[in-house]
Amino acid sequence: MLVSQQIRALAPEMDSLRMGMGWSAADLEKPQILVESTAGDSHPGSTHLLELSDIVKAAVNEAGGKAARYFATDICDGMAQGHDGINYSLASRDTIAALIEIHAKATTFDAGVFLSSCDKAVPAHLMAIGRLDMPSIVVPGGVMDAGPNLLTLEQLGAYSAMRQRNEISEEQFTYYKRHACPSCGACSFMGTASTMQILAEALGLALPGAALMPAVSVELREAAAAAGRQVLKLIELGLTARAIVTEKSFENAVYVHAAISGSSNSLLHIPAIAREFGIDLDAEIFDRLHRDAHYLLNIRPAGEWPAQFFYAAGGVPRIMEEIKSKLHLDVITVTGKTLGENLEDLKNSGFYTKCDALLAKLGVSKTDVIRAYDNPIGRNGTIAILKGNLAPDGAVIKHSAVPKEMFHAVLRARPFDCEEDALSAVLHHDIKSGDAVIIRYEGPAGSGMPEMFYTTEAIASDAELSHQIALITDGRFSGATKGPAVGHVSPEAASGGPIALLEEGDLIELDVPNRKLEIVGINNKRMDAVRVNAVLAERRKAWKKRPPKYINGILKVYTENAVSPMKGAYMDGSRA
Numbered sequence: 001m002l003v004s005q006q007i008r009a010l011a012p013e014m015d016s017l018r019m020g021m022g023w024s025a026a027d028l029e030k031p032q033i034l035v036e037s038t039a040g041d042s043h044p045g046s047t048h049l050l051e052l053s054d055i056v057k058a059a060v061n062e063a064g065g066k067a068a069r070y071f072a073t074d075i076c077d078g079m080a081q082g083h084d085g086i087n088y089s090l091a092s093r094d095t096i097a098a099l100i101e102i103h104a105k106a107t108t109f110d111a112g113v114f115l116s117s118c119d120k121a122v123p124a125h126l127m128a129i130g131r132l133d134m135p136s137i138v139v140p141g142g143v144m145d146a147g148p149n150l151l152t153l154e155q156l157g158a159y160s161a162m163r164q165r166n167e168i169s170e171e172q173f174t175y176y177k178r179h180a181c182p183s184c185g186a187c188s189f190m191g192t193a194s195t196m197q198i199l200a201e202a203l204g205l206a207l208p209g210a211a212l213m214p215a216v217s218v219e220l221r222e223a224a225a226a227a228g229r230q231v232l233k234l235i236e237l238g239l240t241a242r243a244i245v246t247e248k249s250f251e252n253a254v255y256v257h258a259a260i261s262g263s264s265n266s267l268l269h270i271p272a273i274a275r276e277f278g279i280d281l282d283a284e285i286f287d288r289l290h291r292d293a294h295y296l297l298n299i300r301p302a303g304e305w306p307a308q309f310f311y312a313a314g315g316v317p318r319i320m321e322e323i324k325s326k327l328h329l330d331v332i333t334v335t336g337k338t339l340g341e342n343l344e345d346l347k348n349s350g351f352y353t354k355c356d357a358l359l360a361k362l363g364v365s366k367t368d369v370i371r372a373y374d375n376p377i378g379r380n381g382t383i384a385i386l387k388g389n390l391a392p393d394g395a396v397i398k399h400s401a402v403p404k405e406m407f408h409a410v411l412r413a414r415p416f417d418c419e420e421d422a423l424s425a426v427l428h429h430d431i432k433s434g435d436a437v438i439i440r441y442e443g444p445a446g447s448g449m450p451e452m453f454y455t456t457e458a459i460a461s462d463a464e465l466s467h468q469i470a471l472i473t474d475g476r477f478s479g480a481t482k483g484p485a486v487g488h489v490s491p492e493a494a495s496g497g498p499i500a501l502l503e504e505g506d507l508i509e510l511d512v513p514n515r516k517l518e519i520v521g522i523n524n525k526r527m528d529a530v531r532v533n534a535v536l537a538e539r540r541k542a543w544k545k546r547p548p549k550y551i552n553g554i555l556k557v558y559t560e561n562a563v564s565p566m567k568g569a570y571m572d573g574s575r576a
Contacts, residue, residue, distance in 0.1 A: 040073030059228025117141025130276030157457030185215025258293030290381025442475030443492025
């Protein structure tokens with residue numbers, strides 16, 4: 001018996017209440033499908049999801065089910081930038097996941113279709129899917145078009161820094177602001193939104209080729225309808241989310257992440273998602289698999305083209321074809337078939353012929369966008385996990401976006417206890433060649449773990465500093481980040497991590513090839529490890545835990561309960 005029918009027997013009021021919504025007596029007997037989306041007038045990535053939800057609802061109903069739309073609107077990191085709104089960003093992920101759990105469990109459904117596009121919404125949906133473990137399918141919300149001359153939103157951070165340095169006019173800057181987002185959909189670069197749409201498909205939870213379709217396209221609407229029909233087949237097959245997503249699925253997703261130079265924020269989201277699927281997956285798997293992975297995708301911010309070119313080049317399936325030798329092709333997906341079977345079906349269906357026609361209209365070739373496996377952009381992935389006495393539990397660097405001359409450097413510490421002070425120092429040229437800009441107390445327990453977006457953009461847009469300094473933080477970065485940026489330093493400053501003990505002039509060794517982040521000197525003098533550790537021990541005696549930044553609201557709940565950045569920064573009720 002369907003779960004919904006079992007609950008009807010226990011809660012007779014449910015029939016009455018649903019008929020009060022316009023349901024018929026026949027509808028009550030059908031498989032009941034949760035259509036969960038982040039639709040709302042909150043940002044371009046969610047404003048079109050109501051239309052897509054309606055398409056899914058209609059497809060479910062036509063196929064013999066009964067759909068109910070629920071909404072947990074997300075926020076936009078871009079709109080939250082530059083003020084304290086960004087502190088709510090990561091907390092929103094866990095909050096959305098919890099609300100979806102409430103939606104699904106308080107009424108009960110037989111399966112779910114989940115529609116989202118952006119940074120925290122897609123991870124929140126994936127977390128909720130793992131937690132609920134019912135037949136589930138994801139409809140990625142697609143990507144917006146690029147603007148004039150392929151202008152994309154991630155360029156605005158650099159243009160903003162250039163404007164503040166009077167390197168461009170106010171008129172130029174205004175033009176860029178008004179033309180960077182010409183349509184709905186996720187921002188057209190390989191930021192966290194695009195990355196997580198791709199990883200949802202890589203995990204086997206979205207239909208093949210569904211990730212990063214143009215948000216205004218007919219194809220996306222067809223994919224939404226197909227998802228509505230397919231979810232009923234998942235019920236028939238008895239395929240719940242945990243039957244589909246396994247440890248092998250996550251390994252596939254990490255290899256895809258390496259191939260696309262995915263956002264560093266994935267190292268917050270993938271471990272948190274894995275936990276909801278009952279899988280222990282820490283950041284070390286990223287480092288291990290990335291060391292042997294080929295980086296293929298020439299998409300901004302690390303590459304040349306906007307993200308709208310990704311689908312035209314063949315999307316996730318074409319990436320998977322190139323890295324097929326690394327993948328577990330026997331994993332099951334929401335099609336009810338294995339990944340290997342899906343890839344064969346696409347080749348036989350004319351999918352790539354259609355993609356090549358789209359590429360021809362754009363004036364590029366497949367290899368302009370997705371390199372062949374034996375001609376990669378890089379051969380050792382794109383992410384590294386650094387450890388040492390500054391980050392005993394680890395830190396993250398996206399080395400594909402780091403100038404080669406910064407792969408090994410000894411830098412002077414310039415500590416700042418918030419991003420605003422660090423950004424001011426960069427913009428006013430108080431940061432010099434050879435400095436390490438330290439931004440601390442911005443981790444999950446400190447302030448909610450906001451992005452250090454404007455500081456990274458100010459550094460990356462400075463031709464001199466971008467090749468001669470590093471930014472090191474217990475906070476995180478935008479998926480659009482370029483340059484020598486080390487984040488997620490753990491333990492964080494608010495928890496008493498070594499980053500809290502740094503003082504002006506301490507020497508820090510950054511060694512990407514050897515995965516090291518070490519304090520190697522005090523007061524501008526190199527010292528051996530014994531002497532450095534002795535100084536740090538003395539400083540620790542004087543260090544005092546700061547009072548909580550938030551005394552009420554969701555950020556109080558989040559900062560008190562979020563675990564370490566390297567564990568996924570999810571709320572767990574106890575520190576870990």
